[in-house]
Amino acid sequence: MAELDVATQPKTRENDPAAAELEAGCRDLAARVKKASRAMALAGGAAKNAWLAASASALVARASEILEANARDVAAAPSLGLNAAAVDRLTLNTKRIGEMARSLTEIAAQADPIGEVVRSGRRPNGLEVTQVRVPLGVIFMIYESRPNVTVDAAAICVKSGNAAILRGGKEALHSNRALHRILADELARCGLPEHAVELVTTTDRAAVGHLLALPEFIDLAIPRGGESLIRRVVAEAKMPVMKHYQGICAVYVDQAADPEIATRIIVNAKAQRPGVCNAAETLLVHRAIAPTWLPKAAEALAAAGVELRGDAEAKAIVPSMTAATAEDWDTEFLDKILAVKVVDSIDDAIAHIGRHGSSHTETIVTRDLAAARKFVAEIDSSAVIVNASTRFNDGGQLGLGAEIGISTDKYHARGPCGLNELTSTKWIVYGDGQIRE
């Protein structure tokens, strides 16, 4: 995803007129979207839903345009070095276009967060005070190859009353342009500002750096992609960044675990979709249950194609395991590989997670109420799960509806981020002449 890299030494006006032009262009774009964001903040739910519905229809009606553009991206993919999995993620077809349209329809069906009263009261002096939900403003999404992110991100931003600047990967540029053209065509028709959703179409990677330097126009940056992309965005951004770096998620199988449930959960958490952030990377097994449970679990995991990397004690129980190295405990494999460790106690498991985890998602499997409560209280992760797969840390699964990403930060929003997490609040006070005494 080299084309998404943020230039660490952007060219400057002084030494390069083309660079100065790019910087000015980024500034103009961001200023345009900021201006549109003020109208978006006042847009009613009807206009936003009308746009979502119209865009859903237009995606289907103009599918041939999208497929034609996508074919150009797919044809160029080998020359950009994309492997088969990446080409598959990039490729669109009628079914996938239908899924994008359905996603728009689902977002339209969610409640409009804007204007919701989150706190209110009447003060002793008669002031009526309310704290209401308002949009953040302009959201800058930086993402990688899946073109559906263009549609989903635009939809979530617009539904939450925000404007959006979208920057996808170079390998999906034609697809993203076609999708963006369709979404943008519908904006003005539905009475929304035409610049409420803009796509960055230059492939010059310095553009991302220029945009990240404009906190006066952009209120939030959301990078979605590999850890190095996210670290660069955090390093350069002058505005807040909604993100997680890694998902090193653990499943702890307690001495009081139901063995069947433990096996079902670890197989699902590891193997159902190993390339995502809420997949498990680490299995911690209580010493008391390891000799009986681990061999069966290893068999089920092997049947699912998972490679096990165990510490000495785990390997003593299941000799077919590879020996885990020190760095395996700190690695997000994003693959069918699982690090396995035998622990002495729930305290050991909690300490291991504190040292090596990424505060994303952890599961305990247990029938013991005290163990469940202790794990839930002491684990400091965005989601702590008892007797279910780590894969449930997801906006849809937790009932938030559409999700723009998962945050492991504590400031602003933590866990899956949906519509509410793209909003702020303002206080509104009605009086009849009150003054401070």
Next chain:
Amino acid sequence: MAELDVATQPKTRENDPAAAELEAGCRDLAARVKKASRAMALAGGAAKNAWLAASASALVARASEILEANARDVAAAPSLGLNAAAVDRLTLNTKRIGEMARSLTEIAAQADPIGEVVRSGRRPNGLEVTQVRVPLGVIFMIYESRPNVTVDAAAICVKSGNAAILRGGKEALHSNRALHRILADELARCGLPEHAVELVTTTDRAAVGHLLALPEFIDLAIPRGGESLIRRVVAEAKMPVMKHYQGICAVYVDQAADPEIATRIIVNAKAQRPGVCNAAETLLVHRAIAPTWLPKAAEALAAAGVELRGDAEAKAIVPSMTAATAEDWDTEFLDKILAVKVVDSIDDAIAHIGRHGSSHTETIVTRDLAAARKFVAEIDSSAVIVNASTRFNDGGQLGLGAEIGISTDKYHARGPCGLNELTSTKWIVYGDGQIRE
């Protein structure tokens, strides 16, 4: 407040062993408080309230210790160049110590935010999901001369389940040490971690820079003081910063204003306490009401000791005004000075506020419902007030209880920040073996 300046070129290990020692000391301090924060997150409300009550009693019982330390600060104040107002803010007496103790008692009476369920549901697959409030972790307060901030900040942080690093001004160091000693003595007695509240006692200004570089230990920085202090903290902090730079608050007197109410509000907003962030700096008057209302308002403001700086039209109505300069519209006077402008319409007033305001607090005075609704919808400030003084943008006045500061940012918290604003959330999920399909 030079001693609070963040060193822009901190000394480094390479060129100065004393600097290396300071840096290591800051790191040790922050690590110690981070460790204490984990126990604080699990502390029950009873222990936190017991500490607040015990500290309130101890402040009164040990008043002579505090007054003795404070006398040393007051004696040294002239040599530090403090003016009379600053010496007054610094000076403690029995009454002020009683007020600090009462503040602790009031914070004890507030609801404990930790563990509050902010969202919950049962998912179609039987998962029980809850999102609960958890502390942020370690909060670093950087503040200026009032010693009561030491007590208030410690109390708000502890009540919200956080640990705190406090860094007050050099001019209040002896007072802050005495106050901190009393608070710290009560921590262990109440079963709370002894390092949950630490005071930075070195006067080396590089210490602030070192601490701001430790996001692994400090979760939030809160600077309270002049704009230059805040800008330096924002520039150096590697963690989020809760802050506002300025309070350039406006009162707009609409053509449909009640003239009596308008006068009462502008006098209060400007003159009741001119040195605070929610005092008004700008008066915008609709052209239709200016000729009749402005002379009376000017008289009342003059009687309150306020200097008026008007645009040409305002000055034509009230010739005794000084002529406003361009920069007066962008200045937080923090004094009995008010910039006055006649506007053509509510749209002009909103546009002026958009260009010159600081998104802190704006008031409209009107009897016209449509004007009130328009102002409330279109003004993008942390508090928008109808027919009441700007001075009501305050945690106590809005019903939040104690306030640690006012944020004009949209990310995380906006407006007065109380206990809830010093918390995050985590998702807790209980299942009985659910996996993702």
